[in-house]
Amino acid sequence: MRTQILTSLCLLSIVILGFTTTVDTPNLDNSTLRGKSFNNITLEASLKPFKKNDKAYIQQVATELFTQWSSLLRHTDTVSVMLWTSDGSEILDYKGKLDQPLEWARYIGNPNTEHEVGSGPKELSLHERAYLYMENPPAFSYGDLKFIIQTLKETGKRITGKPVMIGATFDPGPEFAKSDFKYKKHPEILGGNAMGHKTMVSCYSTLNADTDAYAGFPKGIPADTPFGTFLGRQSQHFLSDLGYDFIWLSNGFGFGVEGWSSTGAIFNGKAFAPEKLANTKALIAGFWNLFRKECPNFQIQTRGTNLSTGADLARDGVDLKQIYSGHYNMLPPPNSPWAALDGDFGLEMVGYMSRMAELPDERYLFRYYTHDPWWVNSPWLDRYGQEPHDIYLPMSVARINAKGEIKLPTHLNFLTADNSYGEMPAQVPDEVTPHILKARYDAPTAPGPLVWVYPFDEYHSWAYKQSGRLPEIYYGDWLIRQAINNGFPLNTITSTGSLQKVLASKPAYFNESILVSIVPEAGSSLEKTLIDFVQNGGKLLIYGPADHAGTDFLNLLNLQNTKAIDGEFQVNSSITLDELTKKYPDKIIHNALFSGGGIATQVQSKTDAGTKVLARMSQGQNERDVVWVREKPEWKGGKVAYVRGTNSSKFTGGKLLTPDDPEQLFTGPLLMRYVLNQFGLDYRIDKRNPSVKNPVLTISRGSNGFFFSGYCPNTTITHRFKLPQGAPILTGYETELANGYSVYSMPKAWHRESRIFIDQADGIISCQEMTSGVKHMKRCIRLMGLKNATVRIYPDDDVTEQGLNVYSNTSYPWKKPQTAFKPGDKKYGKHYVVENVTGDLVAFW
Secondary structure (H helix, E strand, C coil), X not given: CHHHHHHHHHHHHHHHHCCCCCCCCCCCCCCHHXXXXXXEEEEEEECCCCCCCCHHHHHHHHHHHHHHCHHHHCCEEXXXXXXXXXXXXXXXXXXXXXXXXXXXXXXXXXCCCCCCCCCCCCCCCCCCCEEECCCCCCCEEHHHXXXXXXXXXXXXXXXXXXXXXXXXXXXXXXXXXXXXXXXXXXXXXXXXXXXXXXXXXXXXXXXXXXXXXXXXXXXXXXXXXXXXXXXHHHHHHHHHHHCCCEEEEXXXXXXXXCCCCCCCCCECCCCECHHHHHHHHHHHHHHHHHHHHHCCCCEEEEXXXXXXXXXXXXXHCCCHHHHHCCCXXXXXXXXXXXXXXXXXHHHHHHHHHHHHCCCCCCCCEEEEECCECCCCECCCCCCCCCCCHHHHHHHCCEEECCCCCEECCCEEEEECCCCCCCCCCCHHHHHHHHHHXXXXXXXXXXXXXXXXXXXXXXXXXXXXXXXXXXHHHHHHHHHHHHHHHCCCCCCEEXXXXXXXXXXXXXXXXXXXXXXXXXXXXXCCHHHHHHHHHHHCXXXXXXXXXXXXXXXXXXXXXXXXXXXXXXXXXXXEECCCCCEECCCCCCEEEECHHHCCCCEEEEECCCCCCCEEEEEEEEECCEEEEEEEEEECHHHCCCEEEEECCCCCEECXXXXXXXXCCCCCCCCCXXXXXXXXXXXXXXXXXXXXXXXXXXXXXXXXXXCCEEEEEEECCCCCCEEEEEECCEEEEECCCXXXXXXXXXXXXXXXXXXXXXXXXXXCCCEEEEEXXXXXXXXXXXXXXXXXXXXXXXXXXXCCCCCCHHHCEEEECCCCCCCCCCCXXXXXXXXXXXXXXXXXXXXXXXXXX
């Protein structure tokens, strides 16, 4: 006992004194994150925590940084620190001399305005002026920055035992530090308007002549030097001289000019200009090639835009396929942090998924917004209110590659470890880390109930070969954005190319999923694949215009195209499932510019017994069928649904499309969720009136379980669930069944597992985790309140029928005979069924 106490005191003294000596401890858990460890975890940070230019103090700050996050960093191969030193002008201004003074981000607010730092009327916002973050902030040179980088590497290695990489950052805007280079010496490089007129550096701009000496241009900058050449050569010197390992291109830089806006070089909000596409593509490609010529080997990491692949291509000419195929040794853009700012999780999810449908390689990253070191907010503490919705929703996302493998993010970034005042409150990593780890433990291992088949190749081909389809390319992602914002439970993505390869080698791979796809091109291999999928028992949801559909696919849908019309319609839906005190309006606006053209779709054969029309839109005597479902006996259980889709939003100025007023106009993308009940997936919402925002939901599959993750903008709503196998019962909760639905009231953010589904009309059911008291049993779940119920149990993937134990109306030590159960119908996946159960049921494995 005395030895144990002394050992504990020794370990405690190491922590208290801040020693960075690695203590050898046995690895007691060889299944770290169940094989879901990260390749790299990045702690982003500014220089603000280094409040003294003192070597001992710098080492103390570095020690605290890695110590705070140590329980998470044990789950990664490599640790990185990405330094928000300035705004990227430290790269542009670098002269190759380490004694050069460093202009660094020692401000709160925007220091590049007409008001001097710390001056101006009190009513000015932080976007209109800046303050110093502390009195008398330290002065740094480039040599001091080099010491900080080296200290971070050495300290991080000692504390984590992992290799440590350091990244530099380049931002095209005015946000972080004063930049005479951008806004006084070379305003000709400005193009984007995200933070005011011409405030953002354009990646394909050129520089005027400059006689000043720079590290890469000791004799000055020649006139008409491409910015890609200048930034690339400066980066090569800066990164090499200071000991960096990679560079991060921020806020859409390298991906067009307008990284934040729904308009851009190709779309001005009123019309598309396809004639600009080829030149814009060449300009963007030119930047990447010029940069890589000068800076060939350092890894590039990217922020990307706030939008999605299709929208970026159609509005700003961002050819992601070209960028990905350029062999630039780059990581693709992560999820946008804007969901924290505007609650637009649909846009975050669509951007994140559409950019991972295809990748340069298998690497991609998830980024989480903990602090903002510039704008006086710490999202975990204020914008999110310490609710983890922006962890569980995007971390439920997975991509399926061409081999049929589930691929999770390999990299994890935290923006940032410090706040605007240079503080690193331990509360934030202490509270965030458990949710990150929980989401990773529960990460998908199989396709979700919905799989988005993303037309990555098609969109990039159509943009140049069928430029009249730019409105369709633009519209598709906005429709899915609004559908997700209205409860469409989408979490899995694959590309059209990957889908075809997977189905060719694994025909049953998507048997438990509904594929969600655009209308395929006439005569394409995708068209044949989707037809075969449905006719062999698959479930398919098609959205968007069918103007380019082939005869075979039109016949599959029982669809004909007539004259396209747009404008104001009456909508008549027989599948309006949500219960509202004040009903949804029945008027809808279909704007052809924002909805991929006018509505031309109608059912071809009204007498077809297998076709059921679910929604129509009428304009006087003109009527169009906009939602229907079709099935045929010879399709072996296969079914196809069609939703023409109205993008119930438009450009009214500002950055994003503005959704229609739900009190006045029906929200067309709601029909994407409503039609799912035709496949047995029924998610309904009870709320007071249309203006109450709908929740965001994902349903993912992990280790044969179902994981429900949600965000409720308004917690007064009620959720009702029914899946094909019955009402999902969430572990740890109670539900009052109503007409076979499980009914729940949820908090702002939630993430719950379901391994039990029941068929029972009503009653109160409790589902609780417990201990079995039996050795080698990992899980034990008790159900209470059953009445003649059929119960379906989904144990872990590796559990056999012999490994499952089921008992009814008894307790430990389980001396009664087991309750009879049998394997369930394979169309519902691997599960076991217990019939006619009343009272309690316990299942353990």
